[in-house]
Amino acid sequence: MLTHARVISLFILVGITIILTPTAVTVAIIAVVLCILAIQLRIKPVEFAKRNVFIIVFTIIFSSFALISGCLSDKIEYAQIAGNAVKILLVFNIVYVGSLWAGKNGFLCLLNAMPFMRVKVFFLILHNMVLSFIKRSGLIRYQLTSRLDLSRQKGLVARYYVQNLLMKELYSIHLNQASIITRLHSDFDVYCTPENMKISDGIAFVMMLFLLLIVVAPNILAGMCP
Amino acid sequence: MKSLVIKNLNYRYPDGTDALREAALAIERGSRLALLGGNGSGKTTLLLHIAGLLDGDGFIEVMGVERSKKTIEEIRRRVGLLFSQVEYQFIMPDLLNDIMLSLSPFPLSVEEKREQALQWLRRFNLEQYQYKSPLDLSSGEMKRAALAAIVSRGPDILLLDEPLNNLDKRNSMIIIDLLRSFESSMIIATHRRIIVEELATHIAVMEDGRITGMYENNEKPLSSFETLLF
Numbered sequence: 001m002l003t004h005a006r007v008i009s010l011f012i013l014v015g016i017t018i019i020l021t022p023t024a025v026t027v028a029i030i031a032v033v034l035c036i037l038a039i040q041l042r043i044k045p046v047e048f049a050k051r052n053v054f055i056i057v058f059t060i061i062f063s064s065f066a067l068i069s070g071c072l073s074d075k076i077e078y079a080q081i082a083g084n085a086v087k088i089l090l091v092f093n094i095v096y097v098g099s100l101w102a103g104k105n106g107f108l109c110l111l112n113a114m115p116f117m118r119v120k121v122f123f124l125i126l127h128n129m130v131l132s133f134i135k136r137s138g139l140i141r142y143q144l145t146s147r148l149d150l151s152r153q154k155g156l157v158a159r160y161y162v163q164n165l166l167m168k169e170l171y172s173i174h175l176n177q178a179s180i181i182t183r184l185h186s187d188f189d190v191y192c193t194p195e196n197m198k199i200s201d202g203i204a205f206v207m208m209l210f211l212l213l214i215v216v217a218p219n220i221l222a223g224m225c226p
Numbered sequence: 227m228k229s230l231v232i233k234n235l236n237y238r239y240p241d242g243t244d245a246l247r248e249a250a251l252a253i254e255r256g257s258r259l260a261l262l263g264g265n266g267s268g269k270t271t272l273l274l275h276i277a278g279l280l281d282g283d284g285f286i287e288v289m290g291v292e293r294s295k296k297t298i299e300e301i302r303r304r305v306g307l308l309f310s311q312v313e314y315q316f317i318m319p320d321l322l323n324d325i326m327l328s329l330s331p332f333p334l335s336v337e338e339k340r341e342q343a344l345q346w347l348r349r350f351n352l353e354q355y356q357y358k359s360p361l362d363l364s365s366g367e368m369k370r371a372a373l374a375a376i377v378s379r380g381p382d383i384l385l386l387d388e389p390l391n392n393l394d395k396r397n398s399m400i401i402i403d404l405l406r407s408f409e410s411s412m413i414i415a416t417h418r419r420i421i422v423e424e425l426a427t428h429i430a431v432m433e434d435g436r437i438t439g440m441y442e443n444n445e446k447p448l449s450s451f452e453t454l455l456f
Contacts (some may be wrong), residue, residue, distance in 0.1 A: 188327045
Protein backbone atom coordinates (compact mmCIF):
# COMPACT_ATOMS: atom_id res chain seq x y z
CA MET A 1 0.00 0.00 0.00
CA LEU A 2 2.80 2.40 0.98
CA THR A 3 4.69 1.60 -2.23
CA HIS A 4 1.56 2.26 -4.28
CA ALA A 5 1.11 5.63 -2.52
CA ARG A 6 4.76 6.52 -3.23
CA VAL A 7 4.48 5.64 -6.93
CA ILE A 8 1.19 7.54 -7.33
CA SER A 9 2.68 10.58 -5.53
CA LEU A 10 5.62 10.59 -7.92
CA PHE A 11 3.32 10.54 -10.94
CA ILE A 12 1.31 13.43 -9.45
CA LEU A 13 4.46 15.45 -8.75
CA VAL A 14 5.81 14.92 -12.28
CA GLY A 15 2.35 15.66 -13.73
CA ILE A 16 2.04 18.95 -11.83
CA THR A 17 5.55 19.98 -12.82
CA ILE A 18 5.02 19.26 -16.50
CA ILE A 19 1.45 20.54 -16.91
CA LEU A 20 1.49 23.69 -14.77
CA THR A 21 3.83 26.62 -15.24
CA PRO A 22 6.13 26.40 -12.25
CA THR A 23 5.33 29.23 -9.84
CA ALA A 24 7.60 30.10 -6.93
CA VAL A 25 5.23 28.28 -4.55
CA THR A 26 5.23 25.06 -6.63
CA VAL A 27 9.02 25.07 -6.92
CA ALA A 28 9.44 25.75 -3.21
CA ILE A 29 7.05 22.97 -2.14
CA ILE A 30 8.57 20.42 -4.54
CA ALA A 31 12.05 21.40 -3.39
CA VAL A 32 11.03 20.88 0.26
CA VAL A 33 9.52 17.46 -0.58
CA LEU A 34 12.72 16.46 -2.42
CA CYS A 35 14.85 17.63 0.52
CA ILE A 36 12.77 15.58 2.99
CA LEU A 37 13.09 12.51 0.78
CA ALA A 38 16.82 13.09 0.28
CA ILE A 39 17.27 13.22 4.07
CA GLN A 40 15.19 10.03 4.50
CA LEU A 41 17.27 8.30 1.81
CA ARG A 42 20.54 9.72 3.19
CA ILE A 43 21.61 11.14 -0.17
CA LYS A 44 24.78 13.17 0.45
CA PRO A 45 24.82 16.72 -1.02
CA VAL A 46 27.97 15.85 -3.01
CA GLU A 47 26.24 12.81 -4.52
CA PHE A 48 23.17 14.93 -5.28
CA ALA A 49 25.33 17.58 -6.99
CA LYS A 50 27.22 14.93 -9.00
CA ARG A 51 23.97 13.46 -10.33
CA ASN A 52 22.80 16.95 -11.33
CA VAL A 53 25.90 17.93 -13.32
CA PHE A 54 24.78 16.20 -16.50
CA ILE A 55 21.22 17.57 -16.38
CA ILE A 56 22.40 21.13 -15.61
CA VAL A 57 24.68 21.04 -18.68
CA PHE A 58 21.79 19.65 -20.73
CA THR A 59 19.44 22.39 -19.46
CA ILE A 60 21.96 25.12 -20.30
CA ILE A 61 22.41 23.79 -23.85
CA PHE A 62 18.63 23.36 -24.28
CA SER A 63 17.94 26.91 -23.06
CA SER A 64 20.74 28.35 -25.23
CA PHE A 65 19.19 26.78 -28.32
CA ALA A 66 15.78 28.20 -27.30
CA LEU A 67 17.39 31.66 -26.94
CA ILE A 68 19.15 31.40 -30.31
CA SER A 69 15.98 30.31 -32.10
CA GLY A 70 14.12 33.17 -30.30
CA CYS A 71 16.76 35.66 -31.53
CA LEU A 72 16.43 34.35 -35.08
CA SER A 73 12.64 34.78 -35.04
CA ASP A 74 12.81 38.13 -33.15
CA LYS A 75 10.55 36.77 -30.42
CA ILE A 76 12.40 35.77 -27.25
CA GLU A 77 10.12 34.44 -24.55
CA TYR A 78 12.34 34.66 -21.49
CA ALA A 79 9.65 33.51 -19.07
CA GLN A 80 8.89 30.38 -21.08
CA ILE A 81 12.57 29.50 -21.53
CA ALA A 82 13.20 29.91 -17.80
CA GLY A 83 10.03 27.94 -17.00
CA ASN A 84 11.13 25.07 -19.23
CA ALA A 85 14.59 25.03 -17.66
CA VAL A 86 13.05 24.81 -14.17
CA LYS A 87 10.68 22.07 -15.37
CA ILE A 88 13.58 19.97 -16.76
CA LEU A 89 15.56 20.28 -13.52
CA LEU A 90 12.54 19.53 -11.33
CA VAL A 91 11.35 16.51 -13.33
CA PHE A 92 14.88 15.04 -13.38
CA ASN A 93 15.23 15.40 -9.63
CA ILE A 94 11.75 14.05 -8.94
CA VAL A 95 12.57 11.00 -11.06
CA TYR A 96 16.04 10.62 -9.49
CA VAL A 97 15.03 11.02 -5.83
CA GLY A 98 11.60 9.47 -6.43
CA SER A 99 13.01 6.30 -8.01
CA LEU A 100 15.20 5.83 -4.92
CA TRP A 101 12.20 6.52 -2.67
CA ALA A 102 9.92 4.06 -4.44
CA GLY A 103 12.88 1.65 -4.87
CA LYS A 104 12.73 -1.88 -6.22
CA ASN A 105 9.27 -2.31 -4.73
CA GLY A 106 8.04 0.70 -6.70
CA PHE A 107 9.29 -0.86 -9.92
CA LEU A 108 7.62 -4.16 -9.06
CA CYS A 109 4.39 -2.32 -8.19
CA LEU A 110 4.48 -0.58 -11.59
CA LEU A 111 5.09 -3.94 -13.29
CA ASN A 112 2.08 -5.40 -11.51
CA ALA A 113 -0.07 -2.52 -12.72
CA MET A 114 0.82 -3.05 -16.38
CA PRO A 115 -2.01 -4.65 -18.31
CA PHE A 116 -0.17 -6.80 -20.86
CA MET A 117 2.64 -9.30 -20.40
CA ARG A 118 4.52 -7.94 -23.42
CA VAL A 119 4.58 -4.46 -21.87
CA LYS A 120 5.85 -5.93 -18.60
CA VAL A 121 8.57 -7.82 -20.46
CA PHE A 122 9.59 -4.69 -22.38
CA PHE A 123 10.07 -2.77 -19.13
CA LEU A 124 11.93 -5.69 -17.58
CA ILE A 125 14.40 -5.82 -20.48
CA LEU A 126 14.85 -2.05 -20.31
CA HIS A 127 15.36 -2.18 -16.54
CA ASN A 128 17.88 -5.04 -16.77
CA MET A 129 19.78 -3.30 -19.54
CA VAL A 130 20.07 -0.02 -17.66
CA LEU A 131 20.92 -1.75 -14.38
CA SER A 132 23.66 -3.94 -15.86
CA PHE A 133 25.10 -0.95 -17.74
CA ILE A 134 25.20 1.12 -14.53
CA LYS A 135 26.79 -1.78 -12.65
CA ARG A 136 29.47 -2.16 -15.29
CA SER A 137 30.01 1.58 -15.81
CA GLY A 138 32.97 1.59 -13.39
CA LEU A 139 34.72 -1.17 -15.34
CA ILE A 140 33.96 0.60 -18.62
CA ARG A 141 35.49 3.81 -17.23
CA TYR A 142 38.65 1.98 -16.11
CA GLN A 143 38.99 0.35 -19.52
CA LEU A 144 38.51 3.65 -21.33
CA THR A 145 40.93 5.59 -19.12
CA SER A 146 43.54 2.85 -19.48
CA ARG A 147 43.27 2.92 -23.26
CA LEU A 148 42.40 6.51 -24.00
CA ASP A 149 45.91 7.89 -24.03
CA LEU A 150 46.17 10.31 -26.94
CA SER A 151 49.78 11.16 -26.16
CA ARG A 152 50.66 7.63 -27.23
CA GLN A 153 48.29 7.80 -30.21
CA LYS A 154 45.92 5.25 -28.77
CA GLY A 155 42.82 7.16 -29.79
CA LEU A 156 42.13 4.48 -32.39
CA VAL A 157 42.08 1.74 -29.75
CA ALA A 158 39.53 3.73 -27.74
CA ARG A 159 37.34 4.14 -30.80
CA TYR A 160 37.25 0.40 -31.44
CA TYR A 161 36.69 -0.19 -27.73
CA VAL A 162 33.50 1.90 -27.88
CA GLN A 163 32.34 -0.06 -30.95
CA ASN A 164 32.98 -3.35 -29.16
CA LEU A 165 31.23 -2.03 -26.08
CA LEU A 166 28.10 -1.30 -28.09
CA MET A 167 28.23 -4.75 -29.74
CA LYS A 168 28.59 -6.33 -26.32
CA GLU A 169 25.57 -4.39 -25.06
CA LEU A 170 23.52 -5.60 -28.03
CA TYR A 171 24.71 -9.16 -27.36
CA SER A 172 23.65 -8.87 -23.72
CA ILE A 173 20.16 -7.74 -24.82
CA HIS A 174 20.05 -10.75 -27.15
CA LEU A 175 20.96 -13.11 -24.26
CA ASN A 176 18.38 -11.45 -22.02
CA GLN A 177 15.71 -11.99 -24.67
CA ALA A 178 16.80 -15.62 -25.09
CA SER A 179 16.43 -16.07 -21.36
CA ILE A 180 12.93 -14.63 -21.43
CA ILE A 181 11.96 -16.93 -24.34
CA THR A 182 13.19 -20.02 -22.52
CA ARG A 183 11.95 -19.12 -19.04
CA LEU A 184 8.74 -17.15 -19.45
CA HIS A 185 5.73 -19.02 -20.78
CA SER A 186 2.78 -17.26 -19.17
CA ASP A 187 1.88 -14.10 -17.28
CA PHE A 188 3.69 -13.80 -13.97
CA ASP A 189 3.01 -12.55 -10.45
CA VAL A 190 5.22 -10.21 -8.52
CA TYR A 191 5.84 -10.20 -4.78
CA CYS A 192 6.43 -6.81 -3.12
CA THR A 193 8.14 -6.77 0.28
CA PRO A 194 5.97 -5.14 2.98
CA GLU A 195 7.36 -1.76 4.12
CA ASN A 196 6.84 0.41 7.20
CA MET A 197 5.77 4.04 6.88
CA LYS A 198 8.26 6.61 8.18
CA ILE A 199 7.61 10.13 9.48
CA SER A 200 9.28 11.60 6.38
CA ASP A 201 6.82 9.63 4.19
CA GLY A 202 3.94 11.23 6.09
CA ILE A 203 5.42 14.74 5.77
CA ALA A 204 6.00 14.22 2.03
CA PHE A 205 2.39 13.05 1.51
CA VAL A 206 1.00 16.02 3.49
CA MET A 207 3.14 18.47 1.47
CA MET A 208 1.89 16.95 -1.77
CA LEU A 209 -1.71 17.22 -0.60
CA PHE A 210 -1.02 20.87 0.25
CA LEU A 211 0.41 21.36 -3.24
CA LEU A 212 -2.72 19.84 -4.77
CA LEU A 213 -4.93 22.16 -2.69
CA ILE A 214 -3.14 25.46 -3.26
CA VAL A 215 -1.78 25.00 -6.79
CA VAL A 216 -3.84 22.43 -8.65
CA ALA A 217 -7.31 23.09 -7.19
CA PRO A 218 -7.35 26.85 -8.11
CA ASN A 219 -6.27 25.98 -11.66
CA ILE A 220 -9.05 23.42 -11.98
CA LEU A 221 -11.62 25.86 -10.56
CA ALA A 222 -10.40 28.62 -12.89
CA GLY A 223 -10.86 26.23 -15.81
CA MET A 224 -14.39 25.37 -14.69
CA CYS A 225 -15.43 29.04 -14.13
CA PRO A 226 -13.78 31.09 -16.92
CA MET B 227 12.81 -44.50 -23.27
CA LYS B 228 14.78 -41.80 -25.05
CA SER B 229 14.40 -38.29 -23.67
CA LEU B 230 16.10 -36.71 -26.66
CA VAL B 231 16.65 -37.78 -30.25
CA ILE B 232 18.46 -35.64 -32.82
CA LYS B 233 19.05 -36.72 -36.42
CA ASN B 234 20.74 -35.01 -39.37
CA LEU B 235 20.79 -31.57 -37.77
CA ASN B 236 22.43 -28.87 -39.86
CA TYR B 237 22.82 -25.20 -39.08
CA ARG B 238 24.68 -22.36 -40.76
CA TYR B 239 25.07 -19.00 -39.02
CA PRO B 240 24.17 -15.89 -41.06
CA ASP B 241 27.91 -15.14 -41.52
CA GLY B 242 28.25 -18.45 -43.41
CA THR B 243 29.88 -20.53 -40.65
CA ASP B 244 28.68 -24.14 -40.69
CA ALA B 245 28.10 -24.76 -36.98
CA LEU B 246 26.28 -28.11 -37.19
CA ARG B 247 26.75 -30.75 -39.90
CA GLU B 248 24.56 -33.83 -39.81
CA ALA B 249 24.68 -33.83 -36.00
CA ALA B 250 23.00 -36.86 -34.43
CA LEU B 251 22.47 -37.72 -30.78
CA ALA B 252 20.15 -39.81 -28.60
CA ILE B 253 20.05 -39.93 -24.82
CA GLU B 254 18.15 -42.13 -22.40
CA ARG B 255 15.86 -40.69 -19.74
CA GLY B 256 17.81 -39.82 -16.59
CA SER B 257 21.24 -40.02 -18.17
CA ARG B 258 23.81 -37.26 -17.75
CA LEU B 259 25.79 -36.63 -20.90
CA ALA B 260 29.03 -34.66 -20.88
CA LEU B 261 29.37 -32.99 -24.26
CA LEU B 262 33.05 -32.49 -24.99
CA GLY B 263 34.65 -30.63 -27.86
CA GLY B 264 37.07 -27.86 -28.68
CA ASN B 265 36.07 -24.19 -28.87
CA GLY B 266 33.82 -23.60 -31.87
CA SER B 267 32.99 -27.27 -32.32
CA GLY B 268 29.24 -26.56 -32.08
CA LYS B 269 28.38 -27.53 -28.49
CA THR B 270 26.54 -24.32 -27.60
CA THR B 271 24.79 -24.22 -30.99
CA LEU B 272 23.52 -27.74 -30.39
CA LEU B 273 22.19 -26.77 -26.93
CA LEU B 274 20.47 -23.69 -28.40
CA HIS B 275 18.71 -25.94 -30.93
CA ILE B 276 17.48 -28.32 -28.24
CA ALA B 277 16.23 -25.33 -26.19
CA GLY B 278 14.27 -24.09 -29.20
CA LEU B 279 16.26 -20.89 -29.64
CA LEU B 280 17.74 -21.76 -33.04
CA ASP B 281 15.96 -23.45 -35.88
CA GLY B 282 18.27 -25.51 -38.10
CA ASP B 283 17.33 -28.25 -40.57
CA GLY B 284 16.90 -31.69 -39.11
CA PHE B 285 14.95 -33.85 -36.71
CA ILE B 286 14.69 -33.09 -32.97
CA GLU B 287 12.43 -35.00 -30.59
CA VAL B 288 12.20 -34.06 -26.90
CA MET B 289 10.38 -36.48 -24.57
CA GLY B 290 8.53 -37.98 -27.53
CA VAL B 291 7.48 -34.57 -28.93
CA GLU B 292 8.85 -33.82 -32.38
CA ARG B 293 9.95 -30.22 -32.83
CA SER B 294 7.82 -28.14 -35.16
CA LYS B 295 6.38 -24.61 -35.12
CA LYS B 296 3.34 -25.95 -33.27
CA THR B 297 5.28 -27.82 -30.60
CA ILE B 298 8.15 -25.39 -30.02
CA GLU B 299 6.46 -23.82 -26.97
CA GLU B 300 5.89 -27.22 -25.38
CA ILE B 301 9.51 -28.19 -26.02
CA ARG B 302 10.74 -24.94 -24.46
CA ARG B 303 8.65 -25.76 -21.38
CA ARG B 304 10.20 -29.21 -21.08
CA VAL B 305 13.78 -28.01 -21.39
CA GLY B 306 15.80 -25.82 -19.02
CA LEU B 307 18.89 -24.04 -20.31
CA LEU B 308 21.66 -22.69 -18.09
CA PHE B 309 23.70 -20.14 -20.03
CA SER B 310 27.47 -20.01 -19.71
CA GLN B 311 27.12 -16.28 -18.91
CA VAL B 312 24.51 -16.64 -16.18
CA GLU B 313 24.35 -12.93 -15.36
CA TYR B 314 22.15 -12.43 -18.43
CA GLN B 315 19.81 -15.21 -17.43
CA PHE B 316 18.11 -13.38 -14.57
CA ILE B 317 14.93 -11.57 -15.46
CA MET B 318 13.56 -10.10 -12.24
CA PRO B 319 15.21 -7.49 -9.99
CA ASP B 320 15.50 -9.80 -6.96
CA LEU B 321 16.16 -13.47 -6.38
CA LEU B 322 12.79 -14.29 -4.80
CA ASN B 323 10.83 -12.84 -7.71
CA ASP B 324 13.17 -14.51 -10.21
CA ILE B 325 12.39 -17.96 -8.79
CA MET B 326 8.69 -17.04 -8.54
CA LEU B 327 8.76 -16.20 -12.26
CA SER B 328 9.91 -19.78 -12.95
CA LEU B 329 6.90 -21.01 -11.01
CA SER B 330 4.46 -18.93 -13.07
CA PRO B 331 3.11 -21.89 -15.14
CA PHE B 332 1.88 -23.60 -11.95
CA PRO B 333 -1.66 -22.72 -10.77
CA LEU B 334 -0.61 -21.31 -7.38
CA SER B 335 -1.42 -18.13 -5.47
CA VAL B 336 1.27 -15.47 -5.01
CA GLU B 337 1.77 -16.55 -1.39
CA GLU B 338 2.10 -20.24 -2.37
CA LYS B 339 4.59 -19.34 -5.09
CA ARG B 340 6.57 -17.30 -2.57
CA GLU B 341 6.64 -20.26 -0.16
CA GLN B 342 7.84 -22.62 -2.90
CA ALA B 343 10.43 -20.10 -4.10
CA LEU B 344 11.75 -19.82 -0.54
CA GLN B 345 12.02 -23.61 -0.32
CA TRP B 346 14.12 -23.63 -3.50
CA LEU B 347 16.31 -20.84 -2.15
CA ARG B 348 16.78 -22.80 1.09
CA ARG B 349 17.76 -25.90 -0.87
CA PHE B 350 20.38 -23.90 -2.76
CA ASN B 351 21.52 -22.14 0.43
CA LEU B 352 20.50 -18.73 -0.90
CA GLU B 353 17.64 -17.82 1.43
CA GLN B 354 19.54 -14.91 2.99
CA TYR B 355 19.78 -13.26 -0.46
CA GLN B 356 16.07 -13.46 -1.33
CA TYR B 357 15.65 -9.67 -1.66
CA LYS B 358 19.07 -9.09 -3.26
CA SER B 359 19.65 -8.40 -6.94
CA PRO B 360 21.14 -11.52 -8.57
CA LEU B 361 23.81 -9.28 -10.11
CA ASP B 362 25.13 -8.46 -6.62
CA LEU B 363 25.98 -12.09 -5.85
CA SER B 364 29.40 -13.75 -6.15
CA SER B 365 30.09 -16.03 -9.14
CA GLY B 366 29.33 -19.22 -7.20
CA GLU B 367 26.13 -17.85 -5.68
CA MET B 368 25.03 -16.46 -9.04
CA LYS B 369 25.52 -19.87 -10.65
CA ARG B 370 23.49 -21.54 -7.88
CA ALA B 371 20.77 -18.90 -8.19
CA ALA B 372 20.54 -19.36 -11.97
CA LEU B 373 20.39 -23.12 -11.53
CA ALA B 374 17.66 -22.80 -8.88
CA ALA B 375 15.61 -20.66 -11.28
CA ILE B 376 15.94 -23.32 -14.00
CA VAL B 377 15.26 -26.45 -11.98
CA SER B 378 12.34 -24.95 -10.05
CA ARG B 379 10.33 -25.13 -13.29
CA GLY B 380 10.79 -28.91 -13.24
CA PRO B 381 12.24 -29.41 -16.73
CA ASP B 382 12.59 -32.93 -18.17
CA ILE B 383 15.95 -32.11 -19.73
CA LEU B 384 18.58 -29.78 -18.29
CA LEU B 385 21.00 -28.18 -20.73
CA LEU B 386 24.05 -26.80 -18.99
CA ASP B 387 26.54 -24.70 -20.93
CA GLU B 388 29.83 -24.62 -19.04
CA PRO B 389 28.16 -24.82 -15.60
CA LEU B 390 31.48 -24.56 -13.74
CA ASN B 391 32.75 -21.46 -15.55
CA ASN B 392 34.65 -19.15 -13.15
CA LEU B 393 34.10 -21.47 -10.18
CA ASP B 394 36.71 -22.75 -7.72
CA LYS B 395 36.83 -26.40 -6.67
CA ARG B 396 34.63 -25.97 -3.59
CA ASN B 397 31.88 -24.18 -5.51
CA SER B 398 32.24 -26.65 -8.39
CA MET B 399 31.58 -29.53 -5.98
CA ILE B 400 28.54 -27.72 -4.54
CA ILE B 401 27.08 -27.38 -8.04
CA ILE B 402 27.89 -31.00 -8.89
CA ASP B 403 26.26 -32.24 -5.68
CA LEU B 404 23.14 -30.21 -6.44
CA LEU B 405 23.01 -31.52 -10.00
CA ARG B 406 23.38 -35.11 -8.77
CA SER B 407 20.23 -34.65 -6.67
CA PHE B 408 18.02 -34.09 -9.76
CA GLU B 409 16.50 -36.86 -11.81
CA SER B 410 16.21 -34.88 -15.05
CA SER B 411 18.28 -35.90 -18.07
CA MET B 412 21.24 -33.57 -18.53
CA ILE B 413 23.45 -32.47 -21.38
CA ILE B 414 26.50 -30.67 -20.06
CA ALA B 415 28.75 -28.82 -22.49
CA THR B 416 32.04 -28.65 -20.63
CA HIS B 417 35.82 -28.68 -20.61
CA ARG B 418 36.08 -29.59 -16.93
CA ARG B 419 37.43 -33.00 -15.97
CA ILE B 420 35.60 -32.93 -12.62
CA ILE B 421 32.22 -33.10 -14.42
CA VAL B 422 33.23 -36.21 -16.31
CA GLU B 423 34.67 -37.79 -13.16
CA GLU B 424 31.91 -36.90 -10.72
CA LEU B 425 28.69 -36.39 -12.65
CA ALA B 426 28.49 -37.70 -16.22
CA THR B 427 27.08 -41.12 -17.02
CA HIS B 428 27.87 -40.75 -20.73
CA ILE B 429 30.35 -38.81 -22.86
CA ALA B 430 29.86 -37.45 -26.38
CA VAL B 431 32.57 -35.78 -28.42
CA MET B 432 31.89 -33.04 -30.96
CA GLU B 433 34.17 -31.97 -33.77
CA ASP B 434 33.37 -29.54 -36.58
CA GLY B 435 29.63 -29.61 -35.87
CA ARG B 436 29.39 -33.41 -35.76
CA ILE B 437 29.07 -35.89 -32.90
CA THR B 438 32.09 -38.06 -33.59
CA GLY B 439 31.82 -40.42 -30.67
CA MET B 440 29.49 -41.42 -27.86
CA TYR B 441 30.57 -43.56 -24.94
CA GLU B 442 29.43 -44.73 -21.55
CA ASN B 443 31.55 -43.19 -18.82
CA ASN B 444 34.52 -45.48 -17.96
CA GLU B 445 34.16 -47.18 -21.34
CA LYS B 446 37.29 -45.30 -22.40
CA PRO B 447 40.06 -43.94 -20.18
CA LEU B 448 39.85 -40.21 -19.51
CA SER B 449 43.32 -39.82 -21.01
CA SER B 450 41.74 -40.35 -24.45
CA PHE B 451 39.99 -36.98 -24.01
CA GLU B 452 43.13 -35.30 -22.68
CA THR B 453 43.08 -32.39 -25.15
CA LEU B 454 39.44 -31.56 -24.41
CA LEU B 455 39.55 -31.48 -20.59
CA PHE B 456 41.45 -29.66 -17.86
